[in-house]
Amino acid sequence: MGATDAVVRSGVVSPFQASLRVALRRMQEVWARIRHSRTAMVGLAILVFFIGMAVFAPWVAPYGPIDRVADTSNCVPGVTCPLSPPSAQHPLGISEEGADIYSQVIWGSQISLIVGIFSAMVASVLGTAVGLVSGYMGGWVDEVMMRFNDVVLSVPWLVLMIVVAARIGTIDLLGLILVIGLTGWSITARVIRAQVLSVKERLFVERARMIGSSRSHILMRHIFPNAFPLIFANTILTVAVSILSEAVLAFLGLSIYNTVSWGKVINQAIGGGALVIGGNVWWLIVPGLCLVFLVFGFYLFGFALDEILNPRLRRR
Amino acid sequence: MARILKVMVRKGVNAAITIFGIICLNYALLRLMPGDPALSLTPRDPKYQGLAEYNRELFGFDKPPWEQFAIYLQRTVTLDWGVSYRLGLPVFDVLMRDLGWTLVLVGTSTVATIIIGMVIGSIAAQKRGKPFDILSTATGIFLYGMPIFWLGFLLLAVFEKGSIVGHYFTWWPALPSQGYYDDMLGPWSWDGAHLTSAAQHLILPALTLTLGTLAGISLVMRSSLIDVMTEDFVTTAKAKGLSDRQVLRRHILPSGLPPMVTLIALDIAFVIGGAYQVEVVFNYYGIGWETIQAIDNLDFPLLQFIIVVGGVAIVLANLVSDFILLLLDPRIKVT
Amino acid sequence: MHAVDGVSFDLDEGEALGLAGESGCGKTTTALSLMRLLPYNGKIVSGSILFRGRDLVKVSDLRIRKIRWKEISIIFQGAMNSLNPVRNIGQQIAEPIILHEKVDEDEATNRVGELLELVGINRDRRRDFPHEFSGGMRQRVMIAMALACNPKIVIADEPVTALDVMIQAQILELLERLRKELHLSMILISHDLSVMAETCEKVAIMYGGKMMEVGKTVDVFTDPKHPYTQGLVAAFPDIRGQRTMPASIPGDVPSLINPPSGCVFHPRCKFAFDRCTAAEPALAEVTPGRRAACFLYPGVPEVTPRPMTVEAR
């Protein structure tokens, strides 16, 4: 039973107040469930750690993302002189280009998170719009949209993204976000469409039609709220996927000039001989672990949220 | 049966439309961007001059877009895909050669993934809430979130000949990691030495790809089986006196597996994405490796058809899965 | 959370017992625990189920598997969900026969044919899948399946809910006929008292996971002792009686998570007095052959924490 003591005493409350109160109570309930889910809390803790790392990077990181901490002017090409193993001053060593790897890893969290979150938002907004419209409208609109969705789902985007970027020449942050976001919406759209189709068949939608609600009213007030938990959980899972996409792109050589991301650090580590005997293994392992844990955090939180908000497994 | 046939025809038409869409999209994205396609699609190295002229002629780069599109369509259909700048060989031949090895890699790991993933998933579902379930699910999510290329490098660091681990422990197994098979054996022939070497070279890439895609299958398998387990007919089966294993084999699996077919097919896209990374990491000269080389060399005749081939593969996988589903599930539901 | 508590009844051979009560009062839980089939998050905390002198709560898993279906079978509510959608009905009916009686395929097929004809289905339909049957036919398939191993007891859990009146009558008539012919004992679970009035010799009324009243059907219906039973009997409209609005019991069914103190029924009972809120009445004999759990009757003791006992002879 929910907290019925939050009920107002007077009989007259504006609909706006009512919906605000209702939204607040909903959030409280969800938060209470999150607090009781160990999976969600572990995921959340990991996320808080990395978000903290990204936010406080300017204070935590000893050097800037592309600062040169070692002198590279006297280096002979091919003989990698600034390369240095971990030391007290540079906990993860120095890269081929003379940067402090430890700082790079900390700064890298920014790009991973920004690209991950924003492109997931792009993908989610687009996917939700397509899923809602195509599921609710049905008919030929649905048919056309789903065929297009199939195409988007089947194209090997990884290749296409690189090719497109190669044709443009360079890529900036916005471009990267758009490229990942615009390619990641199709699965979201499918998931949302399936949900809309099932919500659409429910009796309360018919009741709303009977009352005389317009299509847009039904879509926004009945179908969207019932699909929202799924959209939210799905967005969080999409963030994880987007972070991975960014890393893969960076590893394959598509990254933003003048910044570092974990994928880029790994790429440099491979080029810098992290795997050679006597090489700096941490250069490879630490950014990779950061990636894995961040994605793990998002997945844990996303899956737990999915189970909390879409109680399919708890129904019986 | 008429109904099944109708559904099959419908799915087939949809697949055809999708493939057509992929071809169009590929064309639009590659040619309709700013800049002269003829110039940006051709490397400006004099040594490619002849090839560039040939390809320009072939694809009609100097003609208006609509004509180019028609030519492009015609070439696509007739499998006359031009000549690769990098290799100087017909694109179709290059792709067919690489496709074989990619299929070996993807095929091996997909089979392994499906078998292992399903077993782990069904055990976890049966032991829901027990340590095995929690452990396998957590490991699954962890592996699921691991970038495949990084996983590949880790395995490389551990198992490569002269690897870091092998450096300290002499007994540690060292697995070959470059190419399809040992180059010392000479060109490919179907003899024991080649086959053994190829199998050895396959171990690490396939292992990486399997580990990277395993969790997807096992997690879905688990939740799909748990869904089935709450159905009433499972209670009926238990009430009949069947043991848990009999219930699983006779009732849960038969109704839990059909949905898996679709999900596995959807996963193929993910596996192919993983294969690109694995091939690059292990220098396994399949389509993925070829792609990266093509990008480095701006080998557009090759690239555009790599995209088409990849897309068609995914569409076909989905189509096959739809057909299998139709045959497996007596409730023919069309969605 | 105790879903069912203080349930106790006995069942003679060839007898039909009705287990009646509203939604969420623990009827189905009782039925499932009789066969030790509670879902993974439920378990029998204490109590005994005596079947031919053996306590089913204590026997081994292997043993209970041998008893399931061979001795006690069950017809679930909603035959659509209780039949496996991807296997044909012949396979599903034959399954327990092959399992328990170790007969070969041909013999089993033969038996399936006989069973289908017994419930009025053409034996050629054994290769059909559940979704090819109508609701009433599916329930017949369920009945045929329940009878596959000649069990001693059949538990019918809401066998006619969600069926049309006419199909209901057909199914009930079929069950009644088979029970007489095959000399079965039956536990009929339903929320519809009028269904029991016509089929059961004995009824047990449940409310909020507790047993309220047990007795012969005629007695219970004509002279209900427990206030809840009184209310329930009065709530049914009688098409052959007067055109008057039936009575209702004010209030709502209690939640199992947070049950009321004392007697579970006291918040809705018009006779409730102090003792009802403080203590819980036990099921005790109030008149010969009739047990009720209500303090209105002298000599009804308070409940001591007491396990569920079910006895079947």
Place this chain on the structure above:
Amino acid sequence: MDGVSFDVKRGEVFCLVGESGCGKTTTGKALLRLVDATEGDVFFELPTEEYRRYEELRAGRAPDAAARIDAIRRKYSFSWTEQLAWDTRQILFWLGAVAAAFVLAVGLPALAAAGIPGALVNTGFILGASLLCGLLLGVIGSLPPTRPSARTPTVLALLSILAFNLFPIVAALGWPATLPGAPFDAPGIWATVWGASSFAMLLGVIVAPIAAGAASKIVLARRRETEGLLGVKMRTLRRRLHLIFQDPYESLNPKQSVFEIVSEPLVVNKIAHDPEEIAALVARSLEDAGLRPASEFVFRFPHELSGGQRQRVSIAAALALEPDFIVADEPVSMLDVSIRTEILQLMMDLREKRGLTYLFITHDLGLAWILADRIAVMYLGKIVEQGTAEQVISHPKHPYTQALISVVPSPDPRHLVKRTILKGERPDAVNIPGGCRFHPRCPVAFERCGWSADEVAEELRSLSSGGRLLRIIGIEAQDSRTVTLQMAPGVSAGVAAATLRQIVSENRDSRLALKGVAEIRESGDAIQVTLQSWAEPPLIELGPGNAVACHLVTPPAEAVPAVTA
């Protein structure tokens, strides 16, 4: 469902009774336009004389009947939507245009390119021609005969695109040589034509339905202004008619609070704007529905309410609009018995208090018995009996009603009644038996009830497989009214026919289908069995408001005027 006709009078409780799938709910929904009735009308507040005129027009053959009926419908019926009809001539015209456009789109540019050299034929010309032709094709493909909203046009258009485009591809592949004298090579032309026209066609497919829809809207709006109620009809209707659903768990949106649920009809119909007014109306409706004090319930969610309370919320939402007429679709069948009566009592109280009229849809005759003023019993989409509760329940005339009543279990075990359990199940709605649709299950069916040749042949076959008709080897339904029986070789048809006659007359009472046999006669070496003629029983008026559709019930004899010599 068809042939349902009933009128509900103000302030009464009208019960619609029948088994599931008999069309009760469909009827209820058709009333509220939740499903579209294919034919027939639902009138609201139709003056009696208008109704009489309507009936006359339907029965008679006045030349302008259709138009006059439409005029009545436009004013009072809300199950009827106006459609802009396209006549055959127009369709033929458009089809011709399709062919012409096809020739134009494909042939002309190619011909031009091949034949006319010079400045006139340039890319722009070909592009323009292709675009125009493509657009035409697209528009035509998506226009009526089918309505613009239907799916067919899309399919048609896509098909035409496919057919249209295959040709150039094949041509381009098989005919790569450059045409002599043309400014372009063949693939170039084909490509231009191909691309431009398919693009235009797609555009046409999208544009045409929108344009057609807009056009019909404009026409309708004009008629609405000139001819009456159509436009405002639905809105007033929504205000005055309401539906209460069966399932209180599913019919309330789990994400909405009680306040939102109850206020929604007010908001979407723009009846109240002022928040205070809305809140007051909501509070009043809730209290009227028995949720007191309202302030305790307004911010709860459906999952925090019990089943009975949810149904009360549903009722409150219906009351918020202050309707006159409520369709209650099994409002208590999902509720526990002990709280059922409370809800029913509430509904009856509201009838007193607010002067409501109810159409009560139920499968439970017991409920109909205690609630209804009048009852209509439906079977397979048709009303078979209609009358007051007394007439229908206490003195049922139709065998189906009698059987239904007999199987209603009685809560009193001392009342043991003889039950008439009908055989088999209700036939599919797609496969409705001829004649009286109840006859295959009817225990008292007789000659005229509609036995078909298939049914009789089936019955004869079962006799034959039971060993009763030894010398007959083939039983075939000839047409709807004759069955032919083939003899085994060497058997005289005359003797066999005599046996058959005897068997048929012996078994008529146990095998009702045999009652359908009118005549058995031998024709050559076969026997022809002719069946009785039959008709579907009409709904016969027995008294005011009491009607039965059964051949066994004869209409009361017209009062014969006393003849005095």
